[in-house]
Amino acid sequence: MTPLMHAAYKGKADMCRLLLQHGADVNCNQHEYGYTALMFAGLSGKTDITSMMLDAGAEIDLVNSVGRTAAQMAAFVGQHDCVTVINNFFSRARLEYYTRPQGVDTEPMLPPRLAGPLHKIIMTTNLNPVKIVLLVKEEPALVDPWALQKCSRVMELLCEQCVQQQDMNEVLAMKMHYLGCVLNKCLSFLQNREDKLDSLLRSLLRGRDSDGFPQYQEKFIRDCIRKFPYCETNLLQELVRSIAPVEIGNDPTAFAVLSQALTGQMAFVEGDYCVTCGEKGADKRCSLCKAVVYCSLACQKLHWFTHKKMCGSMQDQDAKAQDTPKLIKQSKADQFIYMITNISHYNNPIIKCDFW
Ligand SMILES: [Zn+2]
Ligand SMILES: [Zn+2]
Secondary structure: OOHHHHHHHOOOHHHHHHHHHOOOOOOOOOOOOOOOHHHHHHHHOOHHHHHHHHHOOOOOOOOOOOOOOHHHHHHHOOOHHHHHHHHHOOOHHHHHHHHOOOOOOOOOOOOHHHHHHHHHHHOOOOOOHHHHHHHHHHOOOOOOHHHHHHHHHHHHHHHHHHHHOOOOOHHHHHHHHHHHHHHHHHHHHHHHOOOHHHHHHHHHHOOOOOOOOOHHHHHHHHHHHHOOOOOOOHHHHHHHHHHOOOOEOEOOOHHHHHHHHHHOOOOOOOOOEOOOOOOEOOOEEOOOOOOOEEOOHHHHHHHHHHHHHHHHHHHHHHHHHOOOOHHHHHHHHHHHHHHHHOOOOOOOOOOOOOOO
């Protein structure tokens, strides 16, 4: 066992960093049972150390003496957060392949200057479409129809690659497909709408009159999932089965189901997610209704055009809730957890993708 393996297993992040800085081999598997430092990081349940190993170039496909990868070992001991980190990791080098002309092409598929901004989007674990559009908006190089066209084509190829590789990664394939769909949506708004990405953000956030539910966003995410080109994959079958019976506006939302499947995060259960962009750890409450929470003032401003229609009635609800025992307030979240944890039906017969 190398010092790096030992430090990873014991969860000593500082020691791991120091050893890596001094040239420790992250892929060394000279261990009795062929374990690597990434496997030990996954077993320890430390997501920061798992990310550190991946950033340092740890191979995710290496197997131990009984043929198990790091993700499989972490899953076996119930370290699901580490599994998410490993399964969502996508090396910059793999993306940079597309920045070099291939075969008879004279131009690369992806202009090198777009690799950084696109990689940032690929690595996001917050899949809220508003967040992804905001990430695009932050990168001037991406706010350009030509650049978005290139990027969404690369996402399509990456999706295909994830399905066709030897150890098929359905989760990453779905993520690539979904991100590609959001980029395509950005492209169509850039080309066809006067106020461009701002009007896409407003469409995604606008709540319907009856209850403020953002139905455009819900339909958009359902549509993205439905367009996943590999109908026979278990993941798609499971997503369709979970979402199709749910009436638009009810829980679980397509976003919650997709997010749970791709990142393992229980979206919106703990109530500290920004209602605009889905960022975790939001702590700025609407001062009037106290019913919605934002990660920043910018997100609150972005949401106000639609929230102002509901804010008044939410204030009334808040007043009533003051008198309601906590147990009852909790019940909706419990119901949601129940629904989301009962969505595994891998053995059910294949159902058609055009279910809704
Ligand atoms: Zn936010
Ligand atoms: Zn409010």
